[in-house]
Amino acid sequence: xxxxxxxxxxxxxxxxxxxxxxxxxxxxxxxxxxxxxxxxxxxxxxxxxxxxxxxxxxxxxxxxxxxxxxxxxxxxxxxxxxxxxxxx
Amino acid sequence: xxxxxxxxxxxxxxxxxxxxxxxxxxxxxxxxxxxxxxxxxxxxxxxxxxxxxxxxxxxxxxxxxxxxxxxxxxxxxxxxxxxxxxxx
DNA sequence: TAGATGTTTAGGCAATTGTCTAAATGGTTA
DNA sequence: TAACCATTTAGACAATTGCCTAAACATCTA
Numbered sequence: 360x361x362x363x364x365x366x367x368x369x370x371x372x373x374x375x376x377x378x379x380x381x382x383x384x385x386x387x388x389x390x391x392x393x394x395x396x397x398x399x400x401x402x403x404x405x406x407x408x409x410x411x412x413x414x415x416x417x418x419x420x421x422x423x424x425x426x427x428x429x430x431x432x433x434x435x436x437x438x439x440x441x442x443x444x445x446x447x
Numbered sequence: 448x449x450x451x452x453x454x455x456x457x458x459x460x461x462x463x464x465x466x467x468x469x470x471x472x473x474x475x476x477x478x479x480x481x482x483x484x485x486x487x488x489x490x491x492x493x494x495x496x497x498x499x500x501x502x503x504x505x506x507x508x509x510x511x512x513x514x515x516x517x518x519x520x521x522x523x524x525x526x527x528x529x530x531x532x533x534x535x
Numbered sequence: 536t537a538g539a540t541g542t543t544t545a546g547g548c549a550a551t552t553g554t555c556t557a558a559a560t561g562g563t564t565a
Numbered sequence: 566t567a568a569c570c571a572t573t574t575a576g577a578c579a580a581t582t583g584c585c586t587a588a589a590c591a592t593c594t595a
Binding site for chain 4 (some may be wrong): 457
């Protein structure tokens with residue numbers, strides 16, 4: 360849960376997720392959307408990978424990144440506990 | 448959205464939210480649950496307040512903190528966009 | 536008004552984070 | 566194999582974060 364919020368706590372990483380929501384993309388294609396160096400994007404992708412929010416699959420020279428939707432449910436679940444009316 | 452994830456990206460702050468889910472509490476009562484100085488807890492509360500995740504209402508010397516449930520929906524809404532099947 | 540209690544503000548410090556450039560790794564193709 | 570392209574790793578640096586102690590502020594009560 361901590362890794363998840365850490366990964367989500369950055370505008371660039373959230374933008375990457377929104378990009379991947381539209382279409383799976385290679386690391387380079389992702390980087391092309393930002394005014395940030397490729398190594399930095401690579402680092403962001405690593406953090407997203409560790410949080411299991413994205414998955415990277417190598418295909419030749421390219422590594423194609425895509426969302427791992429299931430993990431989002433975990434965060435949603437944590438947040439949902441506050442919306443139920445089980446106050447003491 | 449940025450302030451929200453920033454506020455949520457800390458174990459102590461998330462624990463404070465879980466405490467307040469059970470019962471509204473004063474700043475001092477909240478601090479008593481942690482092995483952290485009161486000023487530090489006060490600072491955490493300030494961050495939660497800025498994110499509008501909690502509300503503090505003074506009652507005499509005490510300030511009673513409670514959750515502002517509505518804001519949680521904003522985060523849930525952002526996360527939900529990834530679970531729909533509107534991929535291109 | 537003093538003194539006591541609850542909370543926040545101020546200032547400082549170590550750890551973490553996001554960025555960069557340079558160099559290394561993995562894979563393709565001539 | 567050599568040149569090339571895609572990506573990551575390494576190392577450095579400034580900005581941010583979370584913690585602390587000391588001091589200030591706010592409120593109540595004697």
